[in-house]
Amino acid sequence: MRRATLDLWLGLLFTSLSVALLRQIAAPSVRPVPLADPPNAEFPAPAMSADKVASYEIHATFDADQHRIAGREVIRFVNASRAPVSELWFHLYLNAFKNDKTLFLRSPFGAGRSGDKARAYGYVDVKKLTLVGEEANDLWTARDRHSPEDPDDETDIRVPLPTPVEPGATLTLALDFEDQMPEIVERTGYAGSFHFFGQWFPKLARLEPDGKFTHFAFHAQSEFYADFGDYDVQLDVPSGYRVGATGVLAHESESKGRRQLEYRAENVHDFAWTAWDRFESRTERVAGTEVTLLYPPHQERNAEAELASVRFALPHFNRKYGAYPYPTLTVVHPPESAGNAGGMEYPQLITTGGPWYSALGGAHAIDVVTTHELGHQWFYGLLASDEHASPFLDEGFNSYAEADALEAQYGAGSVFDGFGLTVSSTALNRVFSAARAGDEEVGQGAAEFATFRSMGALVYSRTAVALATVERAYGRSRFQRAFGIYTRSFRFKHPTWQDFVASTVGELDAQAVTALRAAFFGRGTVDYLVRDISNASVTPAAGVFDGPNGRENKKPELPNAASQYASRAVIFRHGTLQLPVDIQLGFEDGTKQLRHWDGLGNTYPVDNVGPSRLVSVYVDPEERILIDDDRSNNWVSTQGGSAPRCFDQLLFAVQAAFGALGP
Amino acid sequence: MNYFPQTDGTHAAKRWPASATATVLLWISRTVLSLLVLYPLLQAVKASGMVSGPDADAVLFRPGSLLLLEMFRVGAPALGAALRTALLLSAIAVLTQLLPLSVALDLLLDDGPSLPERFRRALRLFPRFVGLGGVAIAVQAALLLLASLLSAGLKSPLQSGDERLATLAPLFLLVLALVGCGWVGCVLDVARATLVRTEQTFREALVSALICLREEPLAVAAGGFPVAAASAFAYLCCVWLMARLDLAHASPQSLAFSFAAHQGAVLFTIAWRVRWLRQAIALSARSNG
Numbered sequence: 003m004r005r006a007t008l009d010l011w012l013g014l015l016f017t018s019l020s021v022a023l024l025r026q027i028a029a030p031s032v033r034p035v036p037l038a039d040p041p042n043a044e045f046p047a048p049a050m051s052a053d054k055v056a057s058y059e060i061h062a063t064f065d066a067d068q069h070r071i072a073g074r075e076v077i078r079f080v081n082a083s084r085a086p087v088s089e090l091w092f093h094l095y096l097n098a099f100k101n102d103k104t105l106f107l108r109s110p111f112g113a114g115r116s117g118d119k120a121r122a123y124g125y126v127d128v129k130k131l132t133l134v135g136e137e138a139n140d141l142w143t144a145r146d147r148h149s150p151e152d153p154d155d156e157t158d159i160r161v162p163l164p165t166p167v168e169p170g171a172t173l174t175l176a177l178d179f180e181d182q183m184p185e186i187v188e189r190t191g192y193a194g195s196f197h198f199f200g201q202w203f204p205k206l207a208r209l210e211p212d213g214k215f216t217h218f219a220f221h222a223q224s225e226f227y228a229d230f231g232d233y234d235v236q237l238d239v240p241s242g243y244r245v246g247a248t249g250v251l252a253h254e255s256e257s258k259g260r261r262q263l264e265y266r267a268e269n270v271h272d273f274a275w276t277a278w279d280r281f282e283s284r285t286e287r288v289a290g291t292e293v294t295l296l297y298p299p300h301q302e303r304n305a306e307a308e309l310a311s312v313r314f315a316l317p318h319f320n321r322k323y324g325a326y327p328y329p330t331l332t333v334v335h336p337p338e339s340a341g342n343a344g345g346m347e348y349p350q351l352i353t354t355g356g357p358w359y360s361a362l363g364g365a366h367a368i369d370v371v372t373t374h375e376l377g378h379q380w381f382y383g384l385l386a387s388d389e390h391a392s393p394f395l396d397e398g399f400n401s402y403a404e405a406d407a408l409e410a411q412y413g414a415g416s417v418f419d420g421f422g423l424t425v426s427s428t429a430l431n432r433v434f435s436a437a438r439a440g441d442e443e444v445g446q447g448a449a450e451f452a453t454f455r456s457m458g459a460l461v462y463s464r465t466a467v468a469l470a471t472v473e474r475a476y477g478r479s480r481f482q483r484a485f486g487i488y489t490r491s492f493r494f495k496h497p498t499w500q501d502f503v504a505s506t507v508g509e510l511d512a513q514a515v516t517a518l519r520a521a522f523f524g525r526g527t528v529d530y531l532v533r534d535i536s537n538a539s540v541t542p543a544a545g546v547f548d549g550p551n552g553r554e555n556k557k558p559e560l561p562n563a564a565s566q567y568a569s570r571a572v573i574f575r576h577g578t579l580q581l582p583v584d585i586q587l588g589f590e591d592g593t594k595q596l597r598h599w600d601g602l603g604n605t606y607p608v609d610n611v612g613p614s615r616l617v618s619v620y621v622d623p624e625e626r627i628l629i630d631d632d633r634s635n636n637w638v639s640t641q642g643g644s645a646p647r648c649f650d651q652l653l654f655a656v657q658a659a660f661g662a663l664g665p
Numbered sequence: 666m667n668y669f670p671q672t673d674g675t676h677a678a679k680r681w682p683a684s685a686t687a688t689v690l691l692w693i694s695r696t697v698l699s700l701l702v703l704y705p706l707l708q709a710v711k712a713s714g715m716v717s718g719p720d721a722d723a724v725l726f727r728p729g730s731l732l733l734l735e736m737f738r739v740g741a742p743a744l745g746a747a748l749r750t751a752l753l754l755s756a757i758a759v760l761t762q763l764l765p766l767s768v769a770l771d772l773l774l775d776d777g778p779s780l781p782e783r784f785r786r787a788l789r790l791f792p793r794f795v796g797l798g799g800v801a802i803a804v805q806a807a808l809l810l811l812a813s814l815l816s817a818g819l820k821s822p823l824q825s826g827d828e829r830l831a832t833l834a835p836l837f838l839l840v841l842a843l844v845g846c847g848w849v850g851c852v853l854d855v856a857r858a859t860l861v862r863t864e865q866t867f868r869e870a871l872v873s874a875l876i877c878l879r880e881e882p883l884a885v886a887a888g889g890f891p892v893a894a895a896s897a898f899a900y901l902c903c904v905w906l907m908a909r910l911d912l913a914h915a916s917p918q919s920l921a922f923s924f925a926a927h928q929g930a931v932l933f934t935i936a937w938r939v940r941w942l943r944q945a946i947a948l949s950a951r952s953n954g
Contacts (some may be wrong), residue, residue, distance in 0.1 A: 005884060005944065006881075006883040006886075006887040006888070007887075009884075009888055009890055009891050010887045010890060012890075012891035012894070012895070013887070013890030013891040013893070013894040014696050014897045015892075015894075015924070016891060016894030016895045016896045016897065017897075019898050020894060020897045020898045020901050023898065025899040026905060027901060027904050027905050027908060048925060060882075080782050085801035141741060145839070155843055168822065188888065194825070211841045252770055255843065290874060299826065299827075300827060300828065300829050301828075316807055335719060335827065338828045338831075339824065340785050357828065357832060358828050358829050358832065359832065392890050402699075409946075413728070414728030414729035415728070415729075421728065421904055421908065422904060422907045422908030422909075424728050424729055424730060425729065425730045426728075426729035426730070426731065428729065429730050429731035429733075430734070432731060432734070432735075433735065433737075434733040436735075436738060437738060446928075499806040504832040506860070537790070581891035586719075588719045617719075618718070620718055620719055620720075625732075628731075632739060633715075633732060633735045633739075634713055634715050634735065634739045634740075635714060636718070637717065637719060638718075639717060639718055639719040640871075641719065641721075642716065642717040642718050642719060642720075642721055643711060643716060643717050643721070644716070644722070645707060645710055645716045645721060645722040645922065646719045646722065646920050647722045647723065647725070647726055647912050647915070647923075648707060648710050648716070648722045648725065649703070649707060650923055650924045650927060651907075652706055652707065652922065653700065654903065654927035654928075654930075654931070655694065655925070656699040656702050656703055656755075656843030657695055657699045657927075658752075658896075658900050658931070658934075660695050660698070660699060660755075660758070661695070661896055661931070661934050661935070662896070663759075663760050664695070664758075664759050664762050664796075665763050665766050665798060
């Protein structure tokens, strides 16, 4: 009995020590090394206001039990193009969840983001569309019944106008609609009493300067594109529900068990909101912005992690890409049962996500998703490029900005830092990028990608890796300055790839832009490799020589008498991307040399004559060419091939496994 | 053969050399068998090409793990095949480890026979050791299956409630099952001790261990606790140490220190196991003479 008691005490002692140690080990071990800030040179001042093409006043009454909305909207449309507009295109994206034959739901699953199918369907019914002042003429009756060339889809609808709208003229429309929200498939809908309303109201497509609309049916891989405007949205919700929304809460009242809330947002191109009767809330002012965090009960740890990310990333992005112009930001952490609503961006509102334990241990999952979605406020929100035609300009550029911010905050452990292991965002992006290198064109439209996985690897990761490569190869401050000019100059302007190229003039070499163009539009790849090393003794020339003094016989010297060696290694470049690269030469006497190759041509012979044999060649030792698709062939060494660290770690791991699971 | 181990301090002092011999024997056998399992994995790492540069495998331990992930990517097919081979070799190694374990128990019993004689005896007992192990694995698998079924059953009732409960309840059940598995392992050790001590049949040894569990449940249950806790502590100490040792830039001396620390930890855990095996022999002797 005494022995058993002793055993129990000993066990408890070691358990306590182990728990204390575990806390130490799970804590981050690395601190970020501050990277050079962008130069203090003046950036162009970003625009203060957008061209307001489509502004909305919406009144919405929310029935939480039936998951329905009864709405009325007034649209103020300005023809900001050069040509008369004789038709309107409406995006009714809630209809993507109407039945299994819609473009969205019939997509081969696995192709969409969540991979889920609908369980309870959702749709939007437009009851009436009139010009204000001409209520008798319902324009909706003249609409096309389905999306162009797709009789099963009703997400992209054309409405002819009785008379064209001349350039500069304004059209005011009134529209009645009813929403039936789906159970959440992706982003919008309900899970229990949690509701998220994205793409919930009939919305005009984007009017281009030539007077044509860029409109498209809602594809499972695609995101959005719309004109800027002002939004005034009045919501009528059950009293017990806490609401978060785009914009500023301008007015709030309560009567008969219902709350009336009025949100106003200026210079935005969408409006989203959420309502749940179990939300917890925190509010904090960060860099002059009022940040409201809505999160499920018992997720205080996640909430704190999200606020910590915003506290770092908001001023970071302000500094790099121009100040966030809105007074509020709402961060929504959906409950685990509504995980598909998480990880999304809307103007002034982002959703994060993850189970309650996400912020435990060394994983930075919460920081990654929060920083990524916050970054979208600039690339999706303020630049507002066409995410359907050029998703890489939003998701890819934002993934680069996200990795940059995370590594500024957490260093090499920006994705994971614990138990002695660090994983960086750059490393993760690189491995996804290399896995799909050259499969498809990065710069193509969202719907053109073979699968969402392919799109994820190429649009998100490969774009970020290509940009990070150019940053590292041509200089961080020059690249970041070009990027900062781009994000400021094209605020509210829906920039294209050509606009990005224009903003790099004077900042980036033509070779860098050519490489980016090839990476994004030419399925460009690169693999630097070196195969072998050769060394030869340098001895005085031997043989028979006829000179002015007659014939001379010179005998060859013995090789071991040589005091000089001629060494050669050849670096090869496979693929189409031409990027400058450093080459480190290692010699037998321990000395090292660094050579630089501009990356032009297919081969680069490295010759050296010196007192010591060349024993190793290492292409890109500073890991600048992240887009190099195979790094296992970047070196040769006559002394390599040993793995003492792996031997030690793996032996210990196997021994420990036998200890735990063996006899 | 009947043996009644003394339980006073004199006996403990006298048995120390045998404990040390048993510890070293178990460490050597575990290390040799681990090397066998390790071989295909190391070859796959080398075949990936990621350690053939001038910095050898130091590049895999750089902050950020860029080249470690690259090794998993380019070496995935070879690493996958090596892992499957290693798992097969592990199964063989686990069976093989029964022999030194039997010899270690024998060493802890008395100083008499020579080592070859003890090995011959271990070979004789080997089928019964395998039988006992099989029964233990079956019971442990049943415990884990039960925990898994209960977790699955709890999933939908818990889904609408507190998210933490939905996650922690299955985890709690798993931990309970693992504790149960540990206890089964302790009973198994008592049965093994009985087998070595008395050379009974496999069934008699099992019954004898169950009688021991009935008579001294706390001693059997608590006996394995310090072994598991001390092992966890030793392994965590190593992880803590490695987290502070910059392996990417470690000198040969640091690497030697790392190796010594790892092996020291393994020896430490084996010493605790040997301490428990001695207790198991004593428990076995007390319960059925």
